[in-house]
Amino acid sequence: MATATSPAKRGGDTSISASASASSSVSVSVSFLAPPGARLSGYDRGSRPREQPAGIPPVFLGAMHVRERVFVREFGVPLENEFDADDGRCCHWVGYFSSSPSSSSSPSSSSSSFSSACPGGRGEMARKPVGALRLVPFPHEPHPVDGGVYFNGLLRNAEELGMSATSTTKTTTAATTTTTTKSPEATGDAVAAAADTDGPTTLHDGVEPYCKLGRLAVLPEHRGDGIAGAILKDAFRWMGEKDNKTFLGEGWKGLVCVHAREEMAGLWARWGFVTDEKMGRWMEEGMWHVGMFRRVEIS
Numbered sequence: 001m002a003t004a005t006s007p008a009k010r011g012g013d014t015s016i017s018a019s020a021s022a023s024s025s026v027s028v029s030v031s032f033l034a035p036p037g038a039r040l041s042g043y044d045r046g047s048r049p050r051e052q053p054a055g056i057p058p059v060f061l062g063a064m065h066v067r068e069r070v071f072v073r074e075f076g077v078p079l080e081n082e083f084d085a086d087d088g089r090c091c092h093w094v095g096y097f098s099s100s101p102s103s104s105s106s107p108s109s110s111s112s113s114f115s116s117a118c119p120g121g122r123g124e125m126a127r128k129p130v131g132a133l134r135l136v137p138f139p140h141e142p143h144p145v146d147g148g149v150y151f152n153g154l155l156r157n158a159e160e161l162g163m164s165a166t167s168t169t170k171t172t173t174a175a176t177t178t179t180t181t182k183s184p185e186a187t188g189d190a191v192a193a194a195a196d197t198d199g200p201t202t203l204h205d206g207v208e209p210y211c212k213l214g215r216l217a218v219l220p221e222h223r224g225d226g227i228a229g230a231i232l233k234d235a236f237r238w239m240g241e242k243d244n245k246t247f248l249g250e251g252w253k254g255l256v257c258v259h260a261r262e263e264m265a266g267l268w269a270r271w272g273f274v275t276d277e278k279m280g281r282w283m284e285e286g287m288w289h290v291g292m293f294r295r296v297e298i299s
């Protein structure tokens, strides 16, 4: 299990060191990217990470590399759905696997072509992005509808659920804006307009600001090595630092939500999350999800 240590600094692309369970020539580090905002304005959602224009933060490219391998290639999410306008206002964490060229314990990986674009070369440690997580600050679109079937953020079965035109419109307005613009600012306006439409659920009063963790992914060949754990540990430590509250929205008091793949509810429960029964279950991009919450102590 990798254990993260303190970061050198915060607020840009920064790294922390982490010790991994593997040999001394292999290590895992976690890098943090503060909300990249307009630096993602040139991101082409129809192209793969290595085909993106110059100027996209390398940590974000690393996150998209992992997300593309896991959610697009493994789970079949369309490439153009994987990037959304929330990415600009999110904090991102990326776990990097480093190995010296002479290491014989380095797992084989089809991502080696991406790692060649990362720091490290002959005689140096080559870094390869292997894990990712993002944190979406408040506000958010309304909680998903119990039994809803969502594709690219749009509710597809509102009629079948007997939803009124008004509630359907509110949901799809925010989602449509999210998926058709690349401007984080525009998305913020849309979700702000929709944020007060939440009704109370079991664990959320419908009003309190919360942040949302998502897009947790580790490349298949690196699973079970504690990489997600190292990323989550750093993310929770970061969220607990009061100086970072400014990133998380006015009035944030430590409430964190996750839309968990149903099969992964056990993992989130290990990290203190409790299932919100009233949120029910819904389908996103063909996968059943449940809502879970926990609170972070801020010091």
Ligand SMILES: CC(C)(COP(=O)(O)OP(=O)(O)OC[C@H]1O[C@@H](n2cnc3c(N)ncnc32)[C@H](O)[C@@H]1OP(=O)(O)O)[C@@H](O)C(=O)NCCC(=O)NCCS
Pocket: 070, 215, 216, 217, 218, 219, 222, 223, 224, 225, 226, 227, 228, 229, 230, 259, 260, 261, 263, 264, 265, 266, 267, 268, 270
């Ligand atoms: C979920 C995922 C990120 C875990 O990555 P990982 O690096 O293998 O996880 P770790 O090795 O750090 O394990 C973290 C902890 O979660 C536990 N865990 C992992 N998968 C689990 C599962 N399916 N159910 C319950 N617990 C699980 C581990 O046992 C470990 O617990 P421990 O620290 O008490 O030993 C990885 O399996 C993945 O990318 N899956 C596909 C994408 C996905 O489902 N993402 C989550 C969307 S909600």
